[in-house]
Amino acid sequence: MTFRKYLVLVGVTVFSTLGDSLLARGMKEFGGVSLHNFSGLLFAILNPWVSVGIVLLLAFFACYMSALSWADLTYVLPATSLSYVLVAVVARIRFHEQISPTRWLGIALIAAGVGFVAAGPSLTPSRRRHAHRENGQPEHDRAEALSQEAKP
Amino acid sequence: MNDLYAWVSIALITLAATTGDVLLAYSMKRVGDVGEIWKTNGLFAVVARILTTPTFFLGVLAMAVAFYSLLFGLSWGNLSLVVPASASLTFVGNALAAKIFLHERVGRRRWIAALLVAAGVALMAV
Numbered sequence: 001m002t003f004r005k006y007l008v009l010v011g012v013t014v015f016s017t018l019g020d021s022l023l024a025r026g027m028k029e030f031g032g033v034s035l036h037n038f039s040g041l042l043f044a045i046l047n048p049w050v051s052v053g054i055v056l057l058l059a060f061f062a063c064y065m066s067a068l069s070w071a072d073l074t075y076v077l078p079a080t081s082l083s084y085v086l087v088a089v090v091a092r093i094r095f096h097e098q099i100s101p102t103r104w105l106g107i108a109l110i111a112a113g114v115g116f117v118a119a120g121p122s123l124t125p126s127r128r129r130h131a132h133r134e135n136g137q138p139e140h141d142r143a144e145a146l147s148q149e150a151k152p
Numbered sequence: 153m154n155d156l157y158a159w160v161s162i163a164l165i166t167l168a169a170t171t172g173d174v175l176l177a178y179s180m181k182r183v184g185d186v187g188e189i190w191k192t193n194g195l196f197a198v199v200a201r202i203l204t205t206p207t208f209f210l211g212v213l214a215m216a217v218a219f220y221s222l223l224f225g226l227s228w229g230n231l232s233l234v235v236p237a238s239a240s241l242t243f244v245g246n247a248l249a250a251k252i253f254l255h256e257r258v259g260r261r262r263w264i265a266a267l268l269v270a271a272g273v274a275l276m277a278v
Contacts, residue, residue, distance in 0.1 A: 077266075
């Protein structure tokens with residue numbers, strides 16, 4: 001794991017949180033969409049909050065795809081779940097919502113889970129990937145994965 | 153009756169989101185390290201390789217199904233049940249699916265992480 005790869009994981013976390021918040025804020029301004037004015041959804045993207053939110057969610061998707069190209073799914077998902085915590089923090093600061101003790105406990109559990117997975121290897125060697133390498137994929141990835149797995 | 157619909161939608165969301173995540177992870181592993189490809193062949197090569205991977209589109213399709221199931225679920229159940237229940241179950245479902253279909257080595261460390269996060273997400277909604 002290089003510094004740049006950690007930066008991509010941070011990107012996944014931050015872009016998804018900000019994108020969702022901006023989208024929610026824009027849609028609230030826009031008002032409820034019912035089946036009668038479904039075409040109104042097309043105009044929702046004209047709302048600046050919504051359009052910036054969509055751009056951020058596209059950035060999230062790019063970071064997420066990049067992360068999945070060099071790390072396991074079971075690594076990326078828990079490692080980026082801090083976004084749930086970030087949403088609570090944003091709600092606390094921006095909207096002055098109270099955070100109940102159970103929510104604090106939830107935040108603590110998520111943080112513990114993130115710490116647990118982030119301390120381990122990001123990529124584990126697998127049967128399928130071994131088969132790929134025999135078809136001419138670079139060998140150093142496998143060596144890196146094996147050396148990472150050897151770490152505690 | 154509304155409860156039943158809410159749980160049906162939770163099952164649908166979990167199934168579709170897990171399928172989508174696994175298909176996307178599988179596609180990106182086939183594409184290879186995006187950073188390396190970008191460095192050697194440029195951004196255009198990255199986009200071209202992703203767009204020529206058929207499972208990528210299946211993954212996006214599954215994600216779209218999950219999104220519409222969520223809209224369906226939200227019209228039946230309340231937000232505070234459907235969102236955390238499906239998110240939490242998706243974490244556990246992904247750990248299982250990654251082990252079975254992607255042959256990832258889900259060791260004790262990753263199981264604990266997945267379960268901690270799933271429990272945490274469920275608690276956040278209370």
